[in-house]
Amino acid sequence: MDTTNCYHCGDPCEKEHLVFDDKNFCCNGCKTVYEIFSTNNLAYYYEIQESAGATPKATTNKFNFLDNEEIATKLLEFNEEGVQVAQFLIPHIHCSSCIWVLENLNKLNSGITTAQVDFPKKKVRITFKSNQITLKELALLLARIGYEPNISLEDYQKKTDKKDHSLLYKLGLAGFAFGNVMLLSFPEYFEVGEFWLEQYKHTFRWLMFAFSIPVVLYAAKDYFISAYKGIRSKLLNIDVPIALGILVLFLRSTVDIIMDWGSGFFDSLTGLVFFLLLGRYFQQKTYAYLSFERDYKSYFPIAVTRLSASDQEENIEIHQVKKGDRLLIRNEEILPVDAILIKGKAQIDYSFVTGESEAVLKQSGDRLFAGGKQIGAVIEIEATKSVSQSYLTQLWSNAVFNTNKASNFQTLTDAIGKRFTLAVLTIATLATAFWLWQDPTKALNVFTAVLIIACPCAIALAAPFTLGNLIRIFGKKGFYLKDTNTIERLAKIDTLVFDKTGTLTTHKETEITYHGMPLNDEEAALLKNTLRGSNHPLSRSLYDLLATYDIKTLDSFREDTGKGVTATYNNNTIKLGSASYTDGRNPESSETAVHINYNARHKGKYLFKNAYRKGIEKLFTSLHSKYKLVILSGDNDGEREILEKKFPFKLPMFFNQKPQDKLRYIEQCQKSAHVLMIGDGLNDAGALAQSDVGIAISDDINVFSPACDAILSAEKLNALPSFLGLSKKSIQIIKLSFVLSLCYNLIGLSFAVTGRLEPVIAAILMPLSSISIVVFTTVATNFISRKL
Amino acid sequence: MSVIYMLLTISICVAVVFFFVFILSVKSGQYDDAYTPSVRMLFEDELVTPKENKTTNDKIELNK
Numbered sequence: 075m076d077t078t079n080c081y082h083c084g085d086p087c088e089k090e091h092l093v094f095d096d097k098n099f100c101c102n103g104c105k106t107v108y109e110i111f112s113t114n115n116l117a118y119y120y121e122i123q124e125s126a127g128a129t130p131k132a133t134t135n136k137f138n139f140l141d142n143e144e145i146a147t148k149l150l151e152f153n154e155e156g157v158q159v160a161q162f163l164i165p166h167i168h169c170s171s172c173i174w175v176l177e178n179l180n181k182l183n184s185g186i187t188t189a190q191v192d193f194p195k196k197k198v199r200i201t202f203k204s205n206q207i208t209l210k211e212l213a214l215l216l217a218r219i220g221y222e223p224n225i226s227l228e229d230y231q232k233k234t235d236k237k238d239h240s241l242l243y244k245l246g247l248a249g250f251a252f253g254n255v256m257l258l259s260f261p262e263y264f265e266v267g268e269f270w271l272e273q274y275k276h277t278f279r280w281l282m283f284a285f286s287i288p289v290v291l292y293a294a295k296d297y298f299i300s301a302y303k304g305i306r307s308k309l310l311n312i313d314v315p316i317a318l319g320i321l322v323l324f325l326r327s328t329v330d331i332i333m334d335w336g337s338g339f340f341d342s343l344t345g346l347v348f349f350l351l352l353g354r355y356f357q358q359k360t361y362a363y364l365s366f367e368r369d370y371k372s373y374f375p376i377a378v379t380r381l382s383a384s385d386q387e388e389n390i391e392i393h394q395v396k397k398g399d400r401l402l403i404r405n406e407e408i409l410p411v412d413a414i415l416i417k418g419k420a421q422i423d424y425s426f427v428t429g430e431s432e433a434v435l436k437q438s439g440d441r442l443f444a445g446g447k448q449i450g451a452v453i454e455i456e457a458t459k460s461v462s463q464s465y466l467t468q469l470w471s472n473a474v475f476n477t478n479k480a481s482n483f484q485t486l487t488d489a490i491g492k493r494f495t496l497a498v499l500t501i502a503t504l505a506t507a508f509w510l511w512q513d514p515t516k517a518l519n520v521f522t523a524v525l526i527i528a529c530p531c532a533i534a535l536a537a538p539f540t541l542g543n544l545i546r547i548f549g550k551k552g553f554y555l556k557d558t559n560t561i562e563r564l565a566k567i568d569t570l571v572f573d574k575t576g577t578l579t580t581h582k583e584t585e586i587t588y589h590g591m592p593l594n595d596e597e598a599a600l601l602k603n604t605l606r607g608s609n610h611p612l613s614r615s616l617y618d619l620l621a622t623y624d625i626k627t628l629d630s631f632r633e634d635t636g637k638g639v640t641a642t643y644n645n646n647t648i649k650l651g652s653a654s655y656t657d658g659r660n661p662e663s664s665e666t667a668v669h670i671n672y673n674a675r676h677k678g679k680y681l682f683k684n685a686y687r688k689g690i691e692k693l694f695t696s697l698h699s700k701y702k703l704v705i706l707s708g709d710n711d712g713e714r715e716i717l718e719k720k721f722p723f724k725l726p727m728f729f730n731q732k733p734q735d736k737l738r739y740i741e742q743c744q745k746s747a748h749v750l751m752i753g754d755g756l757n758d759a760g761a762l763a764q765s766d767v768g769i770a771i772s773d774d775i776n777v778f779s780p781a782c783d784a785i786l787s788a789e790k791l792n793a794l795p796s797f798l799g800l801s802k803k804s805i806q807i808i809k810l811s812f813v814l815s816l817c818y819n820l821i822g823l824s825f826a827v828t829g830r831l832e833p834v835i836a837a838i839l840m841p842l843s844s845i846s847i848v849v850f851t852t853v854a855t856n857f858i859s860r861k862l
Numbered sequence: 863m864s865v866i867y868m869l870l871t872i873s874i875c876v877a878v879v880f881f882f883v884f885i886l887s888v889k890s891g892q893y894d895d896a897y898t899p900s901v902r903m904l905f906e907d908e909l910v911t912p913k914e915n916k917t918t919n920d921k922i923e924l925n926k
Contacts, residue, residue: 122905170901170904170905173898173901173902173905174905177902177905190898191898191902192894192895193897193898193901194895194896194897194898195895239888239889239893243885243888246884246888250884253877254874254877274866277866277867277870281870281874
């Protein structure tokens with residue numbers, strides 16, 4: 075066997091080995107891309123990163139809908155005076171070679187002016203001259219060099235959303251003010267009563283005041299809004315004491331400088347806001363190229379080909395498809411609606427929907443469901459429903475898709491915030507009451523000092539930095555979370571619900587087993603030789619499995635596409651294929667099998683099954699002791715026995731679950747438990763949305779996965795127990811940080827209640843507590859996840 | 863003694879200019895993609911050398 079790898083894509087060269095220019099290529103596609111690159115002076119592509127390319131797919135018809143002017147215009151970002159700008163999402167962008175070759179696209183076509191890659195988003199923005207190259211030609215050019223753009227309904231309907239830079243502005247403003255106020259406040263800390271300082275200190279103080287105004291009014295705006303909302307809904311969240319602290323800091327400082335009592339706490343104020351916003355910024359870690367909000371729209375094409383009454387082809391947008399329309403579906407196209415097959419041989423791959431990758435054969439008159447992908451020849455279908463009413467898309471009308479899980483969940487910080495606020499207010503009142511009785515002149519001083527020093531900056535920072543850091547660590551290990559809130563919800567999980575197909579099983583490997591009478595040598599040799607001639611995917615994988623026999627020339631060989639093969643040799647006839655083809659019987663259930671008929675006798679069948687992922691038994695055993703486990707499958711219960719054997723402990727299993735059933739089951743469970751749903755296909759989308767945390771398993775994270783809270787790369791499934799365990803530990807870290815910051819608060823309070831809080835103490839204590847919390851959480855999270 | 867006022871004015875003006883430039887850079891999208899430019903920066907140099915070495919060969923191929 076040849077072990078050389080393709081120079082272009084890095085795949086091992088097996089079936090089709092080509093040598094060109096002294097380099098090995100696995101297929102013609104890769105060779106063509108290499109030719110394009112090398113003749114256009116782009117061979118440097120291979121120097122930056124070895125084997126960076128992708129095999130281009132045959133897609134001549136795929137972008138036909140871009141001929142439709144209306145659709146094309148909507149995809150353009152800019153379109154004036156012959157210059158057009160379009161942005162494409164290209165999932166294959168993965169290395170510096172990709173950036174380089176895409177940004178040098180103008181060498182391939184002079185109509186392209188510039189191209190700029192946004193690597194984290196996996197997008198390329200291309201400016202081109204519309205009189206030299208059209209949008210469709212551009213898409214085809216990209217596809218031809220292995221960078222097939224993904225154009226989905228989602229891009230098309232999306233309004234150009236303005237990027238929200240407000241947090242960066244606020245952070246910049248707070249940092250700017252913090253720095254300047256520090257410079258202005260330092261002299262008074264060190265040179266008390268110095269002659270010149272006495273002359274200028276008022277200028278300094280009013281300048282600090284001026285710097286603080288935008289910080290309070292603009293940068294800290296969100297805290298006031300959140301606190302106000304919290305109080306109005308009778309919830310004392312953590313933002314209440316923060317907003318109170320900021321407000322009191324500002325007012326007290328202003329009064330201090332007006333009355334000339336002191337220099338005020340402007341440095342603590344601006345520093346506090348700066349650190350808080352820094353925490354927010356850190357928490358905002360997102361995976362720009364992963365989408366957690368995908369619904370069916372990202373899977374579906376923008377347009378389909380409709381046949382008019384006079385058999386004219388026209389491209390229409392899919393939401394214009396009406397019941398009764400006749401549509402043309404080509405190879406690799408997705409059915410946008412439920413339909414009836416009219417003409418052609420349909421071989422539908424429902425892997426998007428169910429996770430089952432084996433294509434299903436359909437004959438004219440059969441019902442087809444939206445979401446399936448046609449493989450093979452062109453088919454003609456008649457829509458029986460509109461897009462939004464199809465079996466699959468109906469799921470999205472359920473209300474769960476509009477609820478925000480994060481907003482319904484009380485975070486640990488908010489839970490603490492409530493008690494904290496009450497405690498601070500009590501201490502402030504008690505201390506004030508004491509001083510009113512002892513020395514009324516100090517009462518106001520003490521009251522404000524308590525509110526200032528107790529401002530829970532460190533508490534508010536603990537969660538963002540712990541969880542933000544953990545999200546980054548998880549991301550490096552192939553577990554991508556939507557937001558930090560997900561970790562807190564993950565820590566509460568006690569029930570795990572697994573989908574079967576595509577989640578517990580893998581698409582990549584199939585397990586082939588033989589059932590029936592054993593084959594003798596002669597029969598096996600004929601079988602092998604017959605398979606050699608067939609190009610059907612099942613034949614290919616079966617061929618690779620069987621032992622080698624001498625190559626014989628068959629007397630006759632006939633392949634009926636989509637049904638099976640018949641061959642004769644030495645008067646022996648063998649028929650391979652579906653049960654209906656070999657024996658004229660109806661196939662049993664929905665199993666994938668190749669039946670063998672030798673000289674008109676049914677010998678047996680090869681059963682094809684998706685193999686279970688490696689280490690699944692171990693995973694379940696380790697999870698079983700800590701969590702309640704459930705399996706929900708959309709398939710029939712043919713696998714029940716195998717599953718029961720694999721997992722000897724009692725495990726609830728449910729089969730034949732429709733998407734809606736899965737959703738309802740999760741809803742039922744949630745009455746008494748916190749449910750984690752793990753699934754992969756679109757049919758799990760409802761359950762993923764309903765569950766407390768929905769994790770989508772994905773073999774290739776760049777490929778679509780349904781809307782969820784987290785995406786787990788499939789080879790990391792076995793690490794799930796550690797991910798869950800770490801989430802729990804992170805909560806412990808947050809709690810420890812709370813204790814730590816409470817210690818700081820106690821020290822500060824001891825100054826405050828005795829009426830001795832000087833601005834310089836606040837200026838030291840507040841940043842110190844914030845920084846030590848940040849250091850503690852970062853070190854602690856790295857420590858607990860060192861073994862991951 | 864008014865020199866301190868002048869110094870203050872100058873220092874704050876300089877600070878404000880930098881702050882303004884920061885705002886402009888955020889607005890122009892510099893912070894949207896912090897990764898790609900770091901890679902792109904490294905390309906330029908290496909691109910020039912292969913071009914210069916075989917300018918004659920390339921021209922023929924490009925003119926095809």
